[in-house]
Amino acid sequence: MFAVYAKEANTDDPLASLVVGERPEPEVPAGWVRVSVKAASLNMHDLWTLRGVGIKQEQFPMILGCDGAGVLDDGTEVVIHSVINDDSWHGDDTLDPKRTLLTEKHQGTFADYVVVPARNVLPKPAGLSFAEASTMGTAWLTAYRMLFVKSGLRPGQTMLVQGASGGVATALVQLGRAAGMRVWVTGRSEDKRALAVELGAHEAFEPGSRLPERVDAVFETVGKATWSHSVKSLKPGGVIVVSGSTSGPDASAELQRVFFLQLRVIGSTMGTRDELANLLSYVELAGIRPRIGDELPFTEAGRGFTNMLKGATAGKIVFAH
Structure with missing residues (x-):
């Protein structure tokens, strides 16, 4: 074959x-x-x-x-x-x-x-x-678990997606917008940032940019290149959900900021069969393509x-x- x-x-x-x-x-x-x-x-x-x-x-x-x-x-x-x-x-x-x-x-x-x-x-x-x-089975399932199972975000809160154009990132933008989050992204190029806005992001920023305000959650798949910005972008008590490190894993931990602001760092890998079933139902109900x-x-x-x-x-x- x-x-x-x-x-x-x-x-x-x-x-x-x-x-x-x-x-x-x-x-x-x-x-x-x-x-x-x-x-x-x-x-x-x-x-x-x-x-x-x-x-x-x-x-x-x-x-x-x-x-x-x-x-x-x-x-x-x-x-x-x-x-x-x-x-x-x-x-x-x-x-x-x-x-x-x-x-x-x-x-x-x-x-x-x-x-x-x-x-x-x-x-x-x-x-x-x-x-x-x-x-659906890898990128979108990973995004679904990060957002709905791990992050604890509620509609109306603000999320930052690092690296706007990859499969998991674009899924997070679409899922977050459909669920009523305020969605911010970073992207390396004007085209990538424009794509994120087209998919539903409320605002798109250059990597490392100072944001208008701190966010409730950051979704990380990039790793070394964005980690410090992710930690600095969080509100006290906020959460970083990590499912990858495409730019390398050896990021500075920023531990002083993590403990002083009581930040949470949560790992997330793929998802379960039941979560995939829920994801398939959700995209159909919400009309997401x-x-x-x-x-x-x-x-x-x-x-x-x-x-x-x-x-x-x-x-x-x-x-x-």
Whole structure:
């Protein structure tokens, strides 16, 4: 079958390990289902896989892709939940010490077919296209958990999203605006800031700018480059919710400010199957359509990876058959 995969780990030149070609069709274990993939979205996790982060050498070659939407063998249209839990686990999917994401142990969604446990598919909302639905399982689910499960924000409060144009950030802007938050963002370029305002941000600022006032919560996926600004932007008692560090993790902790102002720093990773179900219901009820920055055929996957590596994103990059 057709697939986009990593042939090996390459820390220094990840795109050199990217192959667009053929892989064997997957077998379907008992309790699992086969999905004919119609669309799948690109995530930073796929670049980490190409670099060999979070995957053992013996797992290569590995079909890439955490997210996807497609059709079961019986014709049911579905969205894929990418967190795969140990059979014995009960509780929050994200706290299972034996959990994996697609592309870490099991082959991913950038292919004609992917197989996942039966619990890992949910009905696709009729109002979303396959391309739009394919963005839900990682970036949008991460944003949903950060905002509605971890932050404690209430409608009318002010949130700051660092790094305005990535998949999680654009989802946070759209979700926050729909939920009645005052949404502020930072963005490196005028185009990125304009995109955030188009998606619902009330104001957009250059990175590191002094804000008109301090905010109730900051949503961090950038890390080193924005961390100090995030801490300084918070009201006393405010919260930073962190789900990534794309510019590097070695940020100054600013501990004096953290303890003196009683700030909270909360980690957030992905989300649960139930949270994905709630997210799918919410976007349908609220009439939210996720922003797709670029939709490419799977055969042009290399172009999408190149754009992500350069930071040339304006919403989610989606591959489709």
